[in-house]
């Protein structure tokens with residue numbers, strides 16, 4: 229995991245490459261009308277700065293007009309602003325660019341530091357928290373920056389002088405752009421949307437409501453009964469949908485055939501949730517016994533919580549009234565409110581693909597379909613069937629029996645590590661050695677270690693990068709009273725990978741505006757490169773070919789599973805845009821139809837059960853606004869990066885070369901890093917090789 233600092237969060241939410249010369253006027257914004265004033269200004273500025281600036285002048289005026297509202301000033305104010313702020317020659321433009329880069333680094337960097345301090349006692353294990361810490365942790369010093377930048381007209385200076393560009397333009401022309409052009413693109417991305425506060429508020433409310441709905445969606449497992457009234461699951465087990473249910477299902481593989489009944493029951497519970505035939509009374513309720521197969525409910529005959537069962541209690545069997553889809557619909561309606569204010573990414577779908585991922589939707593869809601439809605699926609399924617000794621069932625999309633890390637003596641490693649790292653400071657002191665062990669030069673290792681602080685985490689650990697080049701990254705790690713154990717070390721090495729990426733991609737990138745990597749999948753992939761070497765750092769043998777093959781098949785199967793979920797998520801958002809007046813029940817019917825269609829095409833031939841709706845269970849689909857396609861792409865990117873590092877055999881140099889490219893588009897970044905755009909090929913090649921190794 230990586231904790232994003234303020235800049236990536238803000239940039240991620242607001243990046244908006246828009247189509248340069250054809251920026252349409254956002255509906256609902258009043259502004260000084262273009263026309264005679266614009267024509268006069270164009271003429272005047274061309275006369276002053278020459279015909280060579282004509283295209284820049286016209287584009288700048290149009291971009292400024294697009295976002296200028298009546299409240300920003302009248303015609304005279306607009307004219308005076310343009311005359312004063314247009315940088316009419318290369319020298320003035322360079323000076324303006326440098327000034328902006330300087331102040332933005334300062335703003336985002338310091339806002340990040342303030343946020344880090346406000347969260348200091350919440351994030352770090354430094355003794356009891358005060359009641360005020362919860363309030364402090366919610367404070368965001370940069371929250372109103374974009375709004376303020378428009379009010380103060382800073383944003384208009386950027387829009388007047390630097391070109392907006394669409395994803396399409398970046399994909400077509402980006403390879404020949406200069407670094408400065410890329411930095412300008414990131415600069416103007418910041419101000420490519422002007423979403424009113426009330427729209428952001430509506431978005432936050434819908435998303436908060438969805439979070440709360442999902443966060444309380446628990447199933448009390450001891451109250452699931454079969455036809456004979458027998459309880460299948462242990463007392464006190466309260467599982468959150470879908471994560472805990474899925475993990476419980478996975479854990480039952482260890483039991484072999486004895487776990488089948490539990491797995492089938494969990495699948496039935498999930499289907500009931502997706503189809504909303506689940507009785508409303510059983511959600512997060514330890515007072516009701518439920519047979520998911522027949523849907524019969526009764527007052528619980530055993531007490532499994534602090535809540536006593538009331539005498540004469542008769543629970544209703546009425547189904548949940550499509551609340552799941554009402555919540556999703558409300559998220560869609562809130563997201564859609566931003567459309568008119570986001571001129572060239574005018575739907576949430578476009579913002580998600582073109583701005584967030586910066587990969588066109590058609591390409592992402594193709595990648596997901598390639599993974600789901602690969603002939604390798606059947607071959608890997610055969611391996612799984614042989615191991616299970618039975619035909620696959622739908623829930624086997626969560627098969628977890630590949631064993632990449634078998635044979636680890638964790639107790640021995642715990643003892644070794646506790647002696648080596650009794651405190652976070654001991655880990656910090658050893659960091660130069662660890663980095664040398666990974667393959668960085670002594671000079672690089674010392675430098676990186678000097679740029680990474682190590683703090684005691686309250687949670688399992690995270691990496692917090694800096695946002696200002698003079699600031700340091702922070703590695704938050706969990707060290708128990710008796711020292712660091714192997715789990716803690718494994719996570720610390722992963723987080724250190726984030727910190728090293730964060731340091732290279734902030735300090736060693738030529739433009740501050742280009743700091744970072746294209747998206748979180750890249751930073752995760754780079755962190756996993758470190759994590760995969762953790763045993764080597766302890767002087768233990770690295771995983772052999774067989775273990776690596778197991779890992780490849782495991783990742784392939786996970787990609788196969790989550791790619792279908794991503795396809796469903798995307799199709800559902802299209803359906804909502806096509807049916808904006810739909811009722812929750814109509815949305816439910818659509819989700820069921822889409823889930824079945826994707827299932828029947830890619831999963832039924834392998835796992836059976838035509839018309840299965842299991843792909844609709846992910847909670848992210850309800851509250852994460854089209855996030856699900858990222859998981860599959862993340863797996864693909866990880867394989868591409870790992871493959872390149874294996875190929876060069878030089879982890880340190882290759883890692884640094886990749887991490888200092890800056891925030892280009894994912895495809896361009898990957899082409900420069902590995903020679904190929906983002907895609908599933910590396911994953912599929914590794915899977916083919918793994919099948920051969922295990923044969």
Ligand SMILES: [Zn+2]
Pocket residue numbers: 229230722726751752755
């Ligand atoms: Zn991570």
